[in-house]
Amino acid sequence: MPGGGGVTDLSARVDALLAQCDPATTAPQEFLRARFDAGLARVDYPVGRGGLGLDPVLQETVDRALSAAGAPGNDPDNNVIGLGMAAPTLLAFGTPEQLDRWLRPLWTGEELWCQLFSEPGAGSDLAGLATSAVRDGDAPDADWVVNGQKVWTTLAHQARWALLVARTDPTVPKHRGLTYFVVDMQAPGIEIRPLRQITGETEFNEVFLTDVRVPDAYRIGAVGAGWAVTQGTLMNERVQYTSGPAPRGSGPIGCVVEAWRAHPEQRTAGLQTRLLELWVDAEVARLAAARLGQQIAAGQPGPEGSAAKLEYARLNQAISSLELDLLGDDGLRYADYTTRMPVMEPEETKEPGWRYLRSRANSIEGGTSEILRNIVAERVLGLPAEPRADKNTAWKDLPR
Amino acid sequence: MSVGDLIYTDTEEQLRASVRDLLADRAPWPAVLARTETAEPVDTDLWRRLAQLGGAGLAVPSTWGGVDASWREAAVVAEELGRAVAPLPFLGHAVATALLLELGDEDLLPAVAAGERTAAVVVRAATAAHENAASVDLRDGRLHGSVPAVLDATTADLLLVRAGDALYAVDAADARVTPAPSLDRTRPIADISFDGAPGTVVASGPAVDEALAKALQIGAVLLAAEQLGLAQRCLEIAVQYLQTRRQFGRLIGEFQALKHRAADVWVRNSGVRAAARYAADCAATDAADLPVAAALAQAAASPAAELAAQECLQLHGGIGFTWELPVHLYLKRAKSSAILLGTADRHRAAIGDLVGIPAVPTEGAAA
Numbered sequence: 001m002p003g004g005g006g007v008t009d010l011s012a013r014v015d016a017l018l019a020q021c022d023p024a025t026t027a028p029q030e031f032l033r034a035r036f037d038a039g040l041a042r043v044d045y046p047v048g049r050g051g052l053g054l055d056p057v058l059q060e061t062v063d064r065a066l067s068a069a070g071a072p073g074n075d076p077d078n079n080v081i082g083l084g085m086a087a088p089t090l091l092a093f094g095t096p097e098q099l100d101r102w103l104r105p106l107w108t109g110e111e112l113w114c115q116l117f118s119e120p121g122a123g124s125d126l127a128g129l130a131t132s133a134v135r136d137g138d139a140p141d142a143d144w145v146v147n148g149q150k151v152w153t154t155l156a157h158q159a160r161w162a163l164l165v166a167r168t169d170p171t172v173p174k175h176r177g178l179t180y181f182v183v184d185m186q187a188p189g190i191e192i193r194p195l196r197q198i199t200g201e202t203e204f205n206e207v208f209l210t211d212v213r214v215p216d217a218y219r220i221g222a223v224g225a226g227w228a229v230t231q232g233t234l235m236n237e238r239v240q241y242t243s244g245p246a247p248r249g250s251g252p253i254g255c256v257v258e259a260w261r262a263h264p265e266q267r268t269a270g271l272q273t274r275l276l277e278l279w280v281d282a283e284v285a286r287l288a289a290a291r292l293g294q295q296i297a298a299g300q301p302g303p304e305g306s307a308a309k310l311e312y313a314r315l316n317q318a319i320s321s322l323e324l325d326l327l328g329d330d331g332l333r334y335a336d337y338t339t340r341m342p343v344m345e346p347e348e349t350k351e352p353g354w355r356y357l358r359s360r361a362n363s364i365e366g367g368t369s370e371i372l373r374n375i376v377a378e379r380v381l382g383l384p385a386e387p388r389a390d391k392n393t394a395w396k397d398l399p400r
Numbered sequence: 401m402s403v404g405d406l407i408y409t410d411t412e413e414q415l416r417a418s419v420r421d422l423l424a425d426r427a428p429w430p431a432v433l434a435r436t437e438t439a440e441p442v443d444t445d446l447w448r449r450l451a452q453l454g455g456a457g458l459a460v461p462s463t464w465g466g467v468d469a470s471w472r473e474a475a476v477v478a479e480e481l482g483r484a485v486a487p488l489p490f491l492g493h494a495v496a497t498a499l500l501l502e503l504g505d506e507d508l509l510p511a512v513a514a515g516e517r518t519a520a521v522v523v524r525a526a527t528a529a530h531e532n533a534a535s536v537d538l539r540d541g542r543l544h545g546s547v548p549a550v551l552d553a554t555t556a557d558l559l560l561v562r563a564g565d566a567l568y569a570v571d572a573a574d575a576r577v578t579p580a581p582s583l584d585r586t587r588p589i590a591d592i593s594f595d596g597a598p599g600t601v602v603a604s605g606p607a608v609d610e611a612l613a614k615a616l617q618i619g620a621v622l623l624a625a626e627q628l629g630l631a632q633r634c635l636e637i638a639v640q641y642l643q644t645r646r647q648f649g650r651l652i653g654e655f656q657a658l659k660h661r662a663a664d665v666w667v668r669n670s671g672v673r674a675a676a677r678y679a680a681d682c683a684a685t686d687a688a689d690l691p692v693a694a695a696l697a698q699a700a701a702s703p704a705a706e707l708a709a710q711e712c713l714q715l716h717g718g719i720g721f722t723w724e725l726p727v728h729l730y731l732k733r734a735k736s737s738a739i740l741l742g743t744a745d746r747h748r749a750a751i752g753d754l755v756g757i758p759a760v761p762t763e764g765a766a767a
Binding site: 273275277285288 | 654655666696699752
């Protein structure tokens with residue numbers, strides 16, 4: 001396999017790339033394309049697809065060397081869905097033609113992606129979604145016509161492409177009648193409405209699809225096989241890449257300890273008890289993340305990732321709530337409820353009221369805490385699944 | 401500061417398997433329960449057997465009669481003992497061993513490490529590492545005084561007690577050891593009094609206090625591992641019941657209200673495992689962070705073990721409240737362990753001091 005020689009060969013490739021494209025004189029986009037073509041985008045991607053088929057742990061070496069040489073990054077903040085969800089889904093289920101078209105501009109950040117999954121009537125019960133895709137005619141490669149409404153769509157207003165799950169057969173049970181597509185967000189019939197949220201920001205969007213035409217060449221996987229592809233995407237959504245644990249006392253708990261030290265006049269015995277309990281829980285969560293990282297590095301990944309998200313949500317909510325209590329009068333202030341686009345920056349730099357409000361989403365987004373507990377109970381502990389009334393009923397016959 | 405190795409080594413897993421086999425063979429729960437109703441709740445035969453396998457001196461170098469492993473391995477043994485609510489003086493003996501090891505004692509350590517002599521440190525069982533350990537008086541070269549509620553002292557033949565600025569070794573036969581009725585019958589405590597008992601000086605000076613604090617920290621580390629084992633076993637027992645018990649025409653494990661509670665226990669246990677492993681690694685490597693790590697492990701493990709035992713009982717319903725299932729053994733062990741070597745609250749307070757989360761200013765302090 002090219003590049004199979006490991007780190008030495010990898011360093012040689014990095015040097016060759018830097019020799020060929022000096023970051024100081026090459027346009028950022030140009031550099032990122034060359035980097036993709038050199039197999040240094042993601043070393044674990046396949047050869048010819050931006051990678052070298054190597055162990056993903058080698059990526060850090062490449063990133064460090066290129067960043068030290070002043071090479072541009074690929075804007076991971078806005079590209080989070082493209083890199084985190086779209087790329088792995090395309091790699092696993094896409095055709096060579098689809099990969100040729102979408103992978104490189106995705107990775108370079110030239111084309112951003114969003115994800116048209118959730119609907120007002122289908123959140124935790126995602127497979128119950130109602131957006132329809134109907135073939136326009138009988139030809140096997142006929143276009144699809146999509147109608148429906150999606151919601152909670154991050155980056156819809158900036159994305160060029162969307163991952164879409166739609167119902168192509170309402171006459172079979174819900175999991176079997178779904179098909180997965182890529183949709184051009186510039187296609188006629190797509191209307192994007194920003195959705196204002198609890199913080200005042202418009203982080204998410206509603207997306208209305210009215211007679212949107214999707215070429216059959218944009219279908220990912222077989223007709224009716226959309227649920228399996230969706231599962232692949234969701235699994236990637238929940239994977240957390242940890243490049244080593246954050247330092248003790250960093251993150252939200254650090255903010256609240258800071259507030260404790262800065263406001264001796266606000267201290268009470270009760271608040272100290274709450275703070276110490278949360279400090280312990282945050283440190284335990286940090287060690288648990290470190291342990292999970294070590295397990296993954298040792299090739300023995302455990303199911304602790306589900307615990308991590310549950311604990312993160314619980315802690316973030318409790319800590320940000322305590323922080324407001326600690327601030328007293330200042331906890332009553334909130335600087336900016338104007339309707340605005342969110343700015344991607346670390347939570348620690350935001351105001352405490354924002355942290356309190358935004359953290360309410362942590363137990364809902366990316367799988368609610370209730371759904372995660374079901375996953376732990378059923379897949380980790382082996383408890384029986386809840387009986388389902390809708391498992392064998394055609395989707396069209398389900399009560400709605 | 402970097403985080404040490406938090407996953408189990410192959411050697412540790414092998415040790416776990418052999419201890420688990422031994423306990424399954426020699427201490428199944430009905431036998432443990434039956435023993436709690438006798439005058440000798442501690443299984444001294446099994447303790448001797450564990451000591452023969454090296455279980456009494458895992459962290460002691462071979463030059464002093466130990467097996468050259470570390471507190472990491474000792475913690476794995478503790479996990480298994482917690483799983484089985486094993487009635488052994490492992491914890492009290494380990495604190496005494498740690499104390500002798502810290503003081504560099506060469507006279508007593510070989511017999512203690514080999515388990516030929518079982519030792520106990522004479523302090524109140526609820527003493528946390530950062531608190532002052534009890535001491536007795538020294539008059540005319542003899543020891544006088546009493547200490548209540550001493551851990552694992554009923555079967556010890558060597559007692560280590562502080563008097564003045566020195567640590568003394570006392571033959572248990574020279575002290576009055578009164579077993580006290582205890583909440584956890586698998587781990588008896590004893591009231592000890594000395595009435596002119598002869599003692600041998602083990603060490604003196606500030607080193608004694610430092611060594612006592614360190615030994616109690618190591619005790620807290622091992623106790624956290626034991627609590628982890630207990631919590632994990634309680635969850636297994638509960639899950640097994642949820643998978644078999646039917647009500648309303650369904651397995652009760654299908655009910656989301658119950659499965660979410662089981663999931664919460666599992667999440668807590670996952671966290672405790674990381675904290676307990678970190679503490680064990682700090683003890684094994686003599687890391688500077690041991691005081692925080694030990695207090696953290698206790699602050700996390702005590703409430704988690706109590707939760708697991710309590711949920712195990714509640715998820716069983718009425719049958720869980722009876723003498724006929726092992727659940728009560730686990731609940732009693734979990735509750736008494738939550739007090740032993742300092743409650744979670746005391747350990748959290750210690751953490752506040754160690755990491756700079758200062759307490760409430762006291763009235764008038766500003767003036």
